[in-house]
Amino acid sequence: MSQKKTTKEMMKKTTKEILAQKVEKEGRIPLYNPEALQKIREEMEQWKSTVVREEDRNNWYVTPSTILGSQIPRGMLYTPLDNADLDYLRDLGFSGKEPYTRAIHANLYRGRRFTIRQLAGFGGPEDTNKRIRFLLDHGATGVSIIFDLPTIQEYDSDDPMSKGQVGMCGVAIDCVDDMATLFEEVPLDKVTVSLVSHYPTNTAILFPMYLEMASRRGIDWSKLTGSVQNDLILECVVRSAPEYIPPRDCFKIQCDNMEFTRKNVPGWNLVTFNGYNLRENGTSAITEMAVATANAIESLDEMVRRGHDVDWVAERIAFFWSPSNDFFEEAARIRAMRRLWYQIMKHRFDAKNPRALWMRCHVQTSGISLFREEPYNNIVRAAYQGLASVLGGAQSMHIDSYDEAYSVPTEEAALVSLRTQQIIQAETAVTEVVDPLGGSFYVEALTDEIEKRILDEVTEIEEMGGMVSAVEKGWLHKKVAKYAIEEQKSIEEGKINIVGHNYLRASDLDLPEINVFRYPEGVEERQKENLRKLRQKRDSRRVEGCLSQLREACQRGENIVPYCLEAAKADATEGEMFQVFKEAFGLWKPPVYW
Amino acid sequence: METTCILVESWGWLTMTGAEKKIKVLLAKLGLEVHWRGVITVAGMLRDAGMEVIYVGNAFPEQIVKAAIQEDVDVVGISTLGGNHLTQGGELLDIAARSGIKDSTLFLIGGVFPPYDEPRLREIGFDGIFAPGATRGEIVGFIKEAMATRATT
Numbered sequence: 196m197s198q199k200k201t202t203k204e205m206m207k208k209t210t211k212e213i214l215a216q217k218v219e220k221e222g223r224i225p226l227y228n229p230e231a232l233q234k235i236r237e238e239m240e241q242w243k244s245t246v247v248r249e250e251d252r253n254n255w256y257v258t259p260s261t262i263l264g265s266q267i268p269r270g271m272l273y274t275p276l277d278n279a280d281l282d283y284l285r286d287l288g289f290s291g292k293e294p295y296t297r298a299i300h301a302n303l304y305r306g307r308r309f310t311i312r313q314l315a316g317f318g319g320p321e322d323t324n325k326r327i328r329f330l331l332d333h334g335a336t337g338v339s340i341i342f343d344l345p346t347i348q349e350y351d352s353d354d355p356m357s358k359g360q361v362g363m364c365g366v367a368i369d370c371v372d373d374m375a376t377l378f379e380e381v382p383l384d385k386v387t388v389s390l391v392s393h394y395p396t397n398t399a400i401l402f403p404m405y406l407e408m409a410s411r412r413g414i415d416w417s418k419l420t421g422s423v424q425n426d427l428i429l430e431c432v433v434r435s436a437p438e439y440i441p442p443r444d445c446f447k448i449q450c451d452n453m454e455f456t457r458k459n460v461p462g463w464n465l466v467t468f469n470g471y472n473l474r475e476n477g478t479s480a481i482t483e484m485a486v487a488t489a490n491a492i493e494s495l496d497e498m499v500r501r502g503h504d505v506d507w508v509a510e511r512i513a514f515f516w517s518p519s520n521d522f523f524e525e526a527a528r529i530r531a532m533r534r535l536w537y538q539i540m541k542h543r544f545d546a547k548n549p550r551a552l553w554m555r556c557h558v559q560t561s562g563i564s565l566f567r568e569e570p571y572n573n574i575v576r577a578a579y580q581g582l583a584s585v586l587g588g589a590q591s592m593h594i595d596s597y598d599e600a601y602s603v604p605t606e607e608a609a610l611v612s613l614r615t616q617q618i619i620q621a622e623t624a625v626t627e628v629v630d631p632l633g634g635s636f637y638v639e640a641l642t643d644e645i646e647k648r649i650l651d652e653v654t655e656i657e658e659m660g661g662m663v664s665a666v667e668k669g670w671l672h673k674k675v676a677k678y679a680i681e682e683q684k685s686i687e688e689g690k691i692n693i694v695g696h697n698y699l700r701a702s703d704l705d706l707p708e709i710n711v712f713r714y715p716e717g718v719e720e721r722q723k724e725n726l727r728k729l730r731q732k733r734d735s736r737r738v739e740g741c742l743s744q745l746r747e748a749c750q751r752g753e754n755i756v757p758y759c760l761e762a763a764k765a766d767a768t769e770g771e772m773f774q775v776f777k778e779a780f781g782l783w784k785p786p787v788y789w
Numbered sequence: 790m791e792t793t794c795i796l797v798e799s800w801g802w803l804t805m806t807g808a809e810k811k812i813k814v815l816l817a818k819l820g821l822e823v824h825w826r827g828v829i830t831v832a833g834m835l836r837d838a839g840m841e842v843i844y845v846g847n848a849f850p851e852q853i854v855k856a857a858i859q860e861d862v863d864v865v866g867i868s869t870l871g872g873n874h875l876t877q878g879g880e881l882l883d884i885a886a887r888s889g890i891k892d893s894t895l896f897l898i899g900g901v902f903p904p905y906d907e908p909r910l911r912e913i914g915f916d917g918i919f920a921p922g923a924t925r926g927e928i929v930g931f932i933k934e935a936m937a938t939r940a941t942t
Contacts, residue, residue: 344820344821344822344823344871344872344873345821347821347823348821348823350821356820356821356849357821358820358876358877358880359820359873359875359876359877359880360820360821360822360871360872360873360876360877363871363872363873364822364870364871364872434823434825435818435822435823435824435825435828435846435847436821436823436847437821437846437847437848475826476824476825476826477826563826566921566922567920567921567922568922599901600901600920600921600922601901601902601903601904602872602901602902602903603872675826676829676833679826679829679830680829680830680833683830683833683834683925687924687925696922708904711903711904711905712903713903714872787829787844787846788829789829789830789832789833789836789842789844
């Protein structure tokens with residue numbers, strides 16, 4: 196036997212190969228009988244040559260040019276011929292039943308409407324606390340917190356690098372006390388909280404602070420529900436930063452967070468595989484889902500390697516998608532991903548727990564699709580994106596505000612976003628019927644094609660050695676940069692139409708100026724003063740002890756989160772913990788392409 | 790088109806070299822700002838327009854000015870979507886003025902900022918301000934025109 200063959204045999208099978216082997220092909224029961232299909236085919240040929248205009252016949256397939264689209268060509272009319280081998284029970288089935296194409300719950304929104312989870316975060320914790328309570332008072336059913344630039348990048352508000360940026364673009368959080376102010380009077384045992392902690396390193400610091408805050412309020416961790424993001428793609432690819440730790444260490448921390456959270460906070464979603472920010476940064480409807488899937492597969496492999504039951508871990512993972520402008524594609528994509536994820540969990544991981552087979556997702560309408568000209572048009576764009584997500588069966592949603600090409604949303608704009616979701620829920624009746632697009636010749640064909648393309652890209656990543664390797668090699672950085680630059684050109688060349696921007700642009704409109712958000716003043720001084728007091732009152736020897744234990748845990752390769760928790764309890768700050776990570780793991784230089 | 794690969798050192802940079810007398814542009818993400826799509830897209834536009842582009846990644850005002858002096862650039866372009874355009878943008882222009890490069894260098898800013906801040910950005914000393922939706926023609930045209938004006942005055 197040749198050396199080459201031996202190596203190939205030793206190589207791990209790709210997910211595609213496993214599915215090809217395990218998904219039963221025998222005994223399929225096609226929905227449409229061959230006789231009917233043959234008749235339709237003949238009639239269609241006849242119709243095409245007699246009724247359809249030659250021009251349309253010659254241009255039967257058109258590839259839509261839309262923001263962040265998939266480039267999948269579309270026929271002019273779809274018929275059963277496009278779903279010729281559809282086996283209803285195997286491919287679609289019933290809601291709440293395998294393969295979950297139609298929905299993860301039998302009654303979907305009749306049982307529980309999608310969670311209205313509007314993002315909030317600006318200024319100091321006391322400022323964002325007011326916005327959270329405003330949203331909850333007006334019917335939001337979940338909370339989602341976005342952090343300011345220094346918190347996202349993991350520096351304290353009093354770090355010289357944070358100067359002039361505290362409370363910008365999100366809320367400033369340095370320590371457990373800030374978490375306490377942020378959630379004051381928010382019933383954490385009743386409201387689900389999403390901490391948009393983005394990165395694994397960030398999550399390892401902020402989530403323990405959240406937990407310690409809950410403990411100080413006397414709330415048992417078993418009562419807490421919500422999610423963190425905790426995604427290496429965000430930390431190492433999507434983010435621009437002065438300092439990064441290496442992807443391999445970042446992946447390890449991602450898994451540490453998953454492990455710690457699963458063991459200690461049973462109601463918490465331990466990772467949100469985040470397609471959203473990657474897609475917004477510049478990638479297609481397909482790559483967004485393929486990358487998240489590949490990351491999810493690699494993370495679960497690692498969890499299994501650490502000795503955990505995949506059913507136990509996977510029931511608490513979630514996904515996060517960016518619905519953009521191609522309406523049916525967005526609905527079909529969520530369905531496709533649900534079926535693909537089910538197959539992966541069932542056949543690659545042998546999962547049995549139904550909850551572990553579900554692709555549960557949060558969506559946020561696309562920020563990059565919002566334009567500055569005639570900003571109220573953005574309300575319409577976001578509403579269509581939201582509606583498509585509901586038709587796809589998303590579990591929770593944020594609708595972007597019309598003023599986001601100007602600044603952080605005003606209260607007025609945030610209210611319109613909230614109301615958009617409530618209008619979908621209460622006025623349109625779309626939530627009464629589960630998977631209303633199921634069975635559409637078009638949507639089913641699109642669902643099949645998207646599923647196939649996602650799996651193809653997952654395979655490409657696996658053949659590179661997996662997601663972490665693809666990141667280390669710069670493959671993803673390059674792909675994203677290329678896509679962003681090409682999309683920009685398509686907008687410039689008018690291939691992608693944006694109403695009011697490059698298409699039907701009005702030069703003579705005299706629109707009133709919209710209100711634009713103004714950041715609260717004095718946040719940096721307040722945060723710095725709070726930190727000064729904190730550093731004075733806390734037991735600094737205890738802090739140092741906790742930090743040095745954290746450093747040793749990083750070096751030993753242990754799960755670091757319990758040590759982060761101890762540091763949080765001792766009132767260590769975010770910047771202090773990140774400093775430990777940088778020292779222990781060293782810095783990494785991400786590749787840059789343009 | 791072939792994408793050019795440049796490995797950016799943590800606080801350093803590599804330069805795209807080319808024909809002589811190219812307009813030389815330094816691009817940076819301002820401070821801790823996180824989004825890189827816009828600046829990379831602009832880097833591509835300027836390269837396509839025949840300019841020499843140096844992208845330093847995230848950098849703080851002092852580092853940006855230091856790099857601009859070392860590289861002897863014609864244009865400094867900074868990108869931010871995160872709300873630090875006045876605070877750190879102001880600091881950048883102050884340091885540039887103190888270092889004596891403010892008048893000899895074109896300072897541009899691009900990103901997301903409220904319209905009411907635009908006059909203030911001009912007061913601070915930015916020569917060009919580009920909000921979302923700014924086109925290739927506007928950005929490249931602005932730089933070329935400004936450089937031509939400088940050459941004749």
